[in-house]
Amino acid sequence: MILCTECYIQQDGRTLMMLRDKKSNDINEGKWVGLGGKFEAGESPEQCLVREVREEAGIVVSNYHLRGIVTFVTNEILEEPLCIFIYTASTFEGEIDFENCNEGSLSWVDTDKILNLNLWDGDRLFWSWMLEDKGFFSARFVYEAKDLVQHDVNFY
Numbered sequence: 001m002i003l004c005t006e007c008y009i010q011q012d013g014r015t016l017m018m019l020r021d022k023k024s025n026d027i028n029e030g031k032w033v034g035l036g037g038k039f040e041a042g043e044s045p046e047q048c049l050v051r052e053v054r055e056e057a058g059i060v061v062s063n064y065h066l067r068g069i070v071t072f073v074t075n076e077i078l079e080e081p082l083c084i085f086i087y088t089a090s091t092f093e094g095e096i097d098f099e100n101c102n103e104g105s106l107s108w109v110d111t112d113k114i115l116n117l118n119l120w121d122g123d124r125l126f127w128s129w130m131l132e133d134k135g136f137f138s139a140r141f142v143y144e145a146k147d148l149v150q151h152d153v154n155f156y
Contacts, residue, residue, distance in 0.1 A: 001071075002080050005049040006036035007087045009061060015111045016057070016096065018104040027077055032109070032117040034086075045085040053089075057106060058097035064089035067130055068137035070122065076145050086126060121148035129153070 009016040018035060020028035037052040039045075046064070053061045064087045072082040098106050109117065114127055122141035129137050135155045142150040 002078070002082050003039040003045075003048075004036060004082055004084045005039070005045055005052060005087065006034040006084050007049050007053050007061060007064065007089055008034040009053070009057075009059075009089045009092060010111060011090060013111055014108040015114060016106060017109045017114070017117070018056070018101065018106050020104040022102060022104050028104075028120075030118055031123075032114075032119055033104075033123070035106075036084075037103075049085070049087055053092075056101050056103055058100070059092040059094040061089040061092045063091040066136070068126060068139065070126060070138075071140040072122065072143070073140065074143035074145075077143070088130070120146075122151060125151060125153075129155075 016035070017032045020026050020031050020033060023029070035053045035056045036049065039048045040051070043051070045066070049064060050061060053059060066085060067088055068086045070084045070086060072084060096106060115124060115131070119127065122139070126137065126139060137153055137155050139151060139153040141148055
């Protein structure tokens with residue numbers, strides 16, 4: 001299983017999102033996602049989160065909260081499932097570097113408009129849970145190609 005983090009920075013009713021539009025052969029091409037990526041050897045989820053956000057946006061996040069864990073399964077696209085730690089953060093140090101993110105285009109999006117974006121179907125589900133404040137979640141999303149065919153969730 002591949003371990004990853006994903007962070008959504010939120011301020012003033014807006015969320016920092018990334019449109020994946022810069023890499024060729026990107027599984028996320030054309031999708032809006034949070035900032036994050038794969039763990040490096042020996043990293044904790046929080047260390048990965050801080051490093052990935054710094055690499056992608058040039059800022060250091062703080063006041064972050066683990067909102068849920070998602071297992072993303074798709075045998076046709078990935079050889080191994082992804083286990084993604086989903087965070088929100090409300091504070092950061094530094095200036096967001098909107099120009100130099102190699103992964104995609106960064107934009108502030110009104111949080112109440114996120115469900116209108118081109119999201120993975122599973123992301124749309126966990127966003128609805130976060131917007132409804134359903135609490136901490138653990139979910140499993142099974143995809144065939146890019147179609148969500150099964151999901152299950154527990155709230156804590």
